[in-house]
Amino acid sequence: MTIYAPPPEFPQHDATDPGLLGAIARGEARLTTGQALELLTKAPIHALGRAADARCREVHGDSVRTYVIDRNINYTNVCTARCTFCAFYRTADAPDAYTLEYEQLFEKIEQLSAIGGTQILMQGGMNPDLSLDWYLDLLNEIRQRYPHIHVHAFSPPEFIEFVHFFNPPGKNLEEKCRWVMVRLKDAGLHSIPGGGGEIFAPSVRSKIGMGKCDAEAWLTVMYVAHSLGMHTSATMMFGHIEGLADRVHHMSLVRAWQDKALRDFGANNSNDAGAAPGGHYTAFIAWPFQPENTPLGRLKEWPSEGDTERFGETFPGDAVAKLDGSGTKGMHPEFGRRLRRAGATQYLRTQALSRLFLDNIYSIGSSWVTMGPHIGQVALQFGANDMGSVMMEENVVSAAGTTYCLDEAVLCRLIRDAGFTPAQRNNTYDVIRLHADETAPDKRVIDWSEHRAKRLHHERATEVKGTAELTVGATT
Numbered sequence: 001m002t003i004y005a006p007p008p009e010f011p012q013h014d015a016t017d018p019g020l021l022g023a024i025a026r027g028e029a030r031l032t033t034g035q036a037l038e039l040l041t042k043a044p045i046h047a048l049g050r051a052a053d054a055r056c057r058e059v060h061g062d063s064v065r066t067y068v069i070d071r072n073i074n075y076t077n078v079c080t081a082r083c084t085f086c087a088f089y090r091t092a093d094a095p096d097a098y099t100l101e102y103e104q105l106f107e108k109i110e111q112l113s114a115i116g117g118t119q120i121l122m123q124g125g126m127n128p129d130l131s132l133d134w135y136l137d138l139l140n141e142i143r144q145r146y147p148h149i150h151v152h153a154f155s156p157p158e159f160i161e162f163v164h165f166f167n168p169p170g171k172n173l174e175e176k177c178r179w180v181m182v183r184l185k186d187a188g189l190h191s192i193p194g195g196g197g198e199i200f201a202p203s204v205r206s207k208i209g210m211g212k213c214d215a216e217a218w219l220t221v222m223y224v225a226h227s228l229g230m231h232t233s234a235t236m237m238f239g240h241i242e243g244l245a246d247r248v249h250h251m252s253l254v255r256a257w258q259d260k261a262l263r264d265f266g267a268n269n270s271n272d273a274g275a276a277p278g279g280h281y282t283a284f285i286a287w288p289f290q291p292e293n294t295p296l297g298r299l300k301e302w303p304s305e306g307d308t309e310r311f312g313e314t315f316p317g318d319a320v321a322k323l324d325g326s327g328t329k330g331m332h333p334e335f336g337r338r339l340r341r342a343g344a345t346q347y348l349r350t351q352a353l354s355r356l357f358l359d360n361i362y363s364i365g366s367s368w369v370t371m372g373p374h375i376g377q378v379a380l381q382f383g384a385n386d387m388g389s390v391m392m393e394e395n396v397v398s399a400a401g402t403t404y405c406l407d408e409a410v411l412c413r414l415i416r417d418a419g420f421t422p423a424q425r426n427n428t429y430d431v432i433r434l435h436a437d438e439t440a441p442d443k444r445v446i447d448w449s450e451h452r453a454k455r456l457h458h459e460r461a462t463e464v465k466g467t468a469e470l471t472v473g474a475t476t
């Protein structure tokens with residue numbers, strides 16, 4: 001086995017130097033954080049897109065782009081945290097608090113299985129009333145009933161709370177987390193989703209993730225998973241109070257811990273992280289903050305009406321953000337009080353940068369769920385190789401206002417119209433169904449008016465003991 005070594009950095013070059021971008025596309029050079037910030041702030045969007053597309057084609061080829069059929073199952077909305085961007089959580093005594101019964105969960109998996117689904121993405125609030133045995137019994141039952149379904153479940157903040165709730169043996173967080181994770185893995189947990197990443201910089205995280213774990217703990221949970229041979233994803237939620245340097249800092253931590261995982265647990269080289277034998281991050285997915293029904297969403301935008309004399313002033317998040325994460329909230333009096341939401345171009349710029357910067361991560365996912373199907377389609381030209389999921393259900397992002405939903409035929413058509421052959425994949429990005437001929441889901445459609453973007457699954461509170469309406473969301 002080759003010892004993993006990341007590509008070299010060339011800090012003396014301008015970020016937009018065609019020679020540097022060509023070397024990055026070939027996997028022969030690595031962006032510094034300074035160059036990444038320069039690209040994010042100054043590069044023309046088409047140049048950024050072209051460079052990210054070149055890198056994506058180097059890693060994934062010119063022809064196939066993928067999607068997965070999975071189902072988001074949010075098993076409880078009871079949560080000890082109070083994230084200001086979240087419209088999903090409830091206190092245990094809230095009238096619409098819920099925890100799904102096992103049978104309700106199994107019914108959802110049956111429905112997924114019936115449409116050819118391969119994976120569940122199971123995440124919840126952090127509910128102190130659920131015991132370790134509740135999770136172990138659930139995983140064991142799922143494994144016995146649905147051995148063909150991959151269980152992608154429990155994001156790092158949930159694991160941190162498992163450590164608090166279950167009080168496992170161990171000298172430190174890593175050991176305690178390992179004790180819990182080994183048991184869940186033995187019971188049938190396959191991989192860990194990257195939920196709860198948000199923005200890692202402490203200044204931002206302390207303002208938006210009330211009661212949620214810090215970056216060190218988040219990354220440690222994933223490192224424990226990697227040490228056990230499990231794959232994980234990483235995420236970033238941006239376009240709120242953070243500065244642009246915070247996005248680069250966030251990605252730099254993901255990249256550094258991926259280097260560590262590939263070095264410690266095995267890899268062939270940086271270009272084929274997807275084939276590395278050890279556990280590692282297989283994917284990175286970034287999406288813009290969805291403001292509806294959230295305290296964070298009630299902040300005034302920057303600049304707002306009445307601020308016209310302030311146009312051109314530095315956004316408070318940028319005044320605070322540092323590439324090494326050392327910014328502190330006292331550095332600007334309005335930090336955390338103003339929003340700078342990300343539109344389509346910011347989304348595409350940020351995603352393109354993630355493809356170029358995260359040279360050691362195999363898959364970059366398009367977030368059509370939050371951006372809409374057509375921006376999601378354009379994202380395939382901005383470094384994304386994967387369209388995420390045909391989803392039957394999601395409750396967290398959708399509670400904050402997102403309602404996009406696609407069926408398999410529409411997703412295939414979007415990929416094909418973007419110039420690629422659609423293929424269904426599994427959790428490890430192996431193609432399980434290549435849709436190259438007339439039997440493809442999109443080729444079999446006779447009337448496209450029946451296959452528009454829509455809500456594919458729509459539950460009402462009463463079906464799950466009184467929660468908010470359920471629609472769709474992003475896969476992590």
Ligand code: SF4
Pocket residue numbers: 079080081082083086087088089124125126157212
């Ligand atoms: S985002 Fe997750 S951890 Fe935060 S309040 Fe919502 S459910 Fe809880």
